[in-house]
Amino acid sequence: MRRALGLGAALVLAAGGVVLLLLAVDVNRVEGRLAADDVAYRTAPARTDLWRAPHVLPAAWSTGLLGIDDDIRARDALRVFKLGHPRVLFFVAGPEVISFRSSAQALLARAIDSEPDARRRSQELNMLGVLQLIAVGNGDPQERQRFLPRAAETFRASMAADAANEDPKFNLELTLRMMEKQKQSGESQNGKGGVAAKGQNAGNGY
Known part of the structure; x- marks a missing residue:
């Protein structure tokens, strides 16, 4: 009986050791892939496999251990935001760009909900x-x-989160001017088709 128990304990320890070894492999892959894909992103932002390292064990184990789930969400949101070409005028933006913009809104909302920074x-x-x-x-x-009112509230929330961020201040002023002109004339010609708002610059944001 003791011999059987000892053998069982040895097997459990061996299995645990294998899991730890595989987890270490996954962690190493994730760390390397994160750094490599930060570079790859600058030349190939449309790649859908960015920051997705191959895993032996469930991906959440290694990313959770490293505490980078929110970092990956932020990267995904920024990538799709830029693919939506926010400076392209609305009336010349094609269906693909509009689709990226819709996806970016969903990704940003998810990232914001869990963003600790x-x-x-x-x-x-x-x-x-x-x-x-x-x-x-x-x-x-x-x-x-x-x-317009929704955008104004979002810019105010951005300012509240980080008073040093100048972009939402500029964008809020722009939005309030558009709201005032809309109120005065019913339909402003300024900003029709697109607006010169300030956001993340290409290549930055991490």
């Missing part, structure tokens, strides 16, 4: 506000009435 949360809120602001570019007065 105030500075990065402010950046994410500002990017979300930019997407809300450029959504008014189709010139529809009802759309403007719906999206």
Whole structure:
């Protein structure tokens, strides 16, 4: 009986050792892939496998151990935000760009909900506000009435998260001017089709 128990304990310890070894392999892969894909992102942002290292064990084990789940979410959101070309005028943005913008809003909302870093949360809120602001570019007065106040509130939240972030201050002023002009004339020609809002610059944001 003792011999059987000893053998069972040895097997459990051996299995645990194998799991730890495999986890160490996964962690090493994730760390290397994160650094490599930060470089690859700058030349190939459309790649869908960025920051996705191959795993032996469930991916959440290694990313959770490293505490980088929020970092990956932030990277994903920024990547899709830039693929949405926020400076491209609404009326010339194709279906693919519009799709990226919609996806970016969902990714940013998810990232914001779990973002522990105030500075990065402010950046994410500002990017979300930019997407809300450029959504008014189709010139529809009802759309403007719906999206402009929403964008203003998002920029205010961005400012509250990080008072040192100047971009949401600029964007809030722009939004308030658009709201005032909308109120005065019913439908402003300024900003129709696109707005010169400030967000994350290409190549930055990590």
